[in-house]
Amino acid sequence: MDENHTNVEQELAGDGPDTLMRLTDVWKIYKMGDVEFAALKGVDLEILHGEFVVILGPSGSGKSTMMNLLGCLDIPSKGVVELNNRDIAQMKESELAQIRGQLIGFIFQTFNLLPTLNTIENVMLPLEFQEADPDHSWKRAEQLLDIVSLGDKKYNLPSQLSGGQRQRVAIARSLAVDPKVILADEPTGNLDSETGNYILEFLSNLHQKEGKTIIMITHDPELTKYADRVVHIKDGMVDNIEIIKREAM
Numbered sequence: 158m159d160e161n162h163t164n165v166e167q168e169l170a171g172d173g174p175d176t177l178m179r180l181t182d183v184w185k186i187y188k189m190g191d192v193e194f195a196a197l198k199g200v201d202l203e204i205l206h207g208e209f210v211v212i213l214g215p216s217g218s219g220k221s222t223m224m225n226l227l228g229c230l231d232i233p234s235k236g237v238v239e240l241n242n243r244d245i246a247q248m249k250e251s252e253l254a255q256i257r258g259q260l261i262g263f264i265f266q267t268f269n270l271l272p273t274l275n276t277i278e279n280v281m282l283p284l285e286f287q288e289a290d291p292d293h294s295w296k297r298a299e300q301l302l303d304i305v306s307l308g309d310k311k312y313n314l315p316s317q318l319s320g321g322q323r324q325r326v327a328i329a330r331s332l333a334v335d336p337k338v339i340l341a342d343e344p345t346g347n348l349d350s351e352t353g354n355y356i357l358e359f360l361s362n363l364h365q366k367e368g369k370t371i372i373m374i375t376h377d378p379e380l381t382k383y384a385d386r387v388v389h390i391k392d393g394m395v396d397n398i399e400i401i402k403r404e405a406m
């Protein structure tokens with residue numbers, strides 16, 4: 158087994174330190190011709206394995222920029238982003254792709270379902286990328302659709318589902334490879350409050366019962382109620398970090 162392979166296996170197993178991700182003096186500077194814009198300005202942040210962290214900030218504060226770094230979709234202009242103590246800027250693209258495909262489940266505000274694939278095909282997609290056995294993928298997708306109460310909508314196209322149902326398909330898809338981390342960008346942004354609440358409770362359940370690390374990005378303070386910590390960001394900087402102490406349930 159080569160060294161890179163071993164490293165990815167460790168990343169995926171979550172072996173090692175308590176800290177899943179560490180951002181140290183992270184800057185992201187976008188260049189538009191001669192003009193530069195600093196979207197993140199020296200962010201320091203640690204995310205622990207098994208935490209539910211909400212990153213909260215107004216529009217333009219740098220949340221999506223941060224999500225791209227936490228999701229290993231981008232690297233910083235300055236500073237270091239580490240995943241299990243390894244600098245992501247030093248990893249090969251193939252290794253980052255494997256991490257994105259197996260360690261992290263992504264959920265987006267706009268659901269990002271493929272319109273020409275039906276519900277079960279959308280859920281199976283990440284497994285197909287991992288070249289999983291098709292029978293196994295089908296069974297796993299069926300099981301996940303049952304979990305999100307959409308067992309009877311397997312053959313519907315996304316256009317034949319409500320917004321809340323589409324987001325439940327997207328959640329089932331994000332869980333297909335059983336990732337350790339769920340990265341959710343405004344997951345309830347396009348949903349009414351009742352449906353949004355269902356999605357939030359579902360994520361909280363994944364955190365409490367299955368120990369998944371949940372990183373959720375939002376502008377809405379109402380969505381912080383299940384978080385262990387809330388990271389407030391403002392103008393590309395961490396304004397403060399709030400630790401939520403909940404009554405024992």
Ligand SMILES: Nc1ncnc2c1ncn2[C@@H]1O[C@H](COP(=O)(O)OP(=O)(O)OP(=O)(O)O)[C@@H](O)[C@H]1O
Pocket residue numbers: 187188189194195196214215216217218219220221222223376
């Ligand atoms: N590719 C880019 N080129 C130039 N500037 C960018 C780019 N992407 C983002 N920005 C700028 O960086 C800042 C932070 O953007 P970002 O999308 O991270 O904010 P956000 O908090 O996610 O906002 P929203 O809640 O509105 O999605 C904004 O001022 C934005 O205009």
